[in-house]
Ligand code: PSU
C-alpha cells in the first residue's frame with residue numbers, strides 16, 4: 001500500500017506500539033472555516049490530542065497519496081480549492097494527484113486502512129432538511145455503518161434534519177452515546193436535542209462500550225459531547241437553509257455554504273463556538289483512545 005498511503009513516522013510508531021492515535025479530518029480545515037482559520041483549528045485540535053497523551057493523525061490526500069499524519073506545512077495547503085472527499089472519492093483523488101480534504105466518512109475510510117479507530121470532529125453529517133427533496137444524506141452515515149470507529153462530535157450538524165438522522169443511525173446500528181448527558185447536543189447548542197441511546201459518564205466507560213461493541217461485530221459509535229458555550233441560532237439556520245434551497249445549492253456545497261453564511265451573519269459567534277467544540281472533541285477522542293489502549 002506504500003504507493004497509495006503515507007503514514008508519518010510518529011503515527012507509524014504509535015500504531016506499532018498500540019498507543020492511542022486519533023484521526024482528524026481536513027474538510028473542516030479547508031471548507032468549514034474561512035482560510036486561514038481552518039488551519040489554526042486543525043493545529044489546535046492536534047495540540048488537544050497531544051495534551052491528552054495521544055498521537056494526532058490528520059488525514060488528507062496530497063500528491064497522489066493518502067497522507068496519515070500531515071505536517072503543519074502540509075496542512076497549510078488545505079485551502080478552499082481542495083476537493084471535498086467522501087469515502088468514494090479517495091481513490092479517484094489519489095490517482096488524479098489532486099489535493100483532497102477528507103470528510104468524516106472519508107477520514108474513517110483512510111483510518112480503517114491503517115488501523116486507527118478513534119476520531120474527533122465538530123458535527124457528523126446526516127439527513128439534510130427537506131428530504132426527499134433533495135434526497136441528500138451524508139456519506140458519513142454510510143461510513144458509520146461499515147467502519148468500526150468511535151467518533152466524538154457535538155452531535156450531528158444542526159443545519160440537518162436531526163430527528164431523521166438519529167432514526168437512521170439507529171437503523172444502521174450506530175450507538176449514539178451522550179457524554180455525561182441524556183440528550184444529543186445540537187452542534188452549537190448543548191440542549192434541546194433528541195434522547196441518546198445511552199449515556200456514558202467518563203472516557204473509560206466509553207472505551208469499554210467501544211471494545212464490547214466491536215467484539216460483537218458492531219461498527220461506528222457516536223459520542224456526543226456538548227459544546228462548553230451554547231449558542232441558539234435556530235432562526236438563522238432556518239433562514240440560511242431556506243436560502244440555500246432557493247439558490248439551488250445542492251450536494252457537497254450545502255454544508256460549506258450554510259456554515260460560512262452562519263459564521264458571517266452571527267458576527268463570528270458560530271465560528272468561535274464551532275472552533276472551540278472541535279478542539280474539545282479532539283481532546284475527548286484522545287482521552288477515550290488512551291483509556292481504550294489501557295483496557
Ligand atoms: N464538523 C464541523 N465542520 C465541518 C464538518 C464537520 O464542525 O465542516 C464537515 C465534516 O467533514 C463532515 C462534513 O463529514 O462536514 C459533512 O458534509 P456533507 O453534509 O456534505 O456530507
Ligand code: MN
Nearest residue numbers: 136137138251
Ligand atoms: Mn450530501
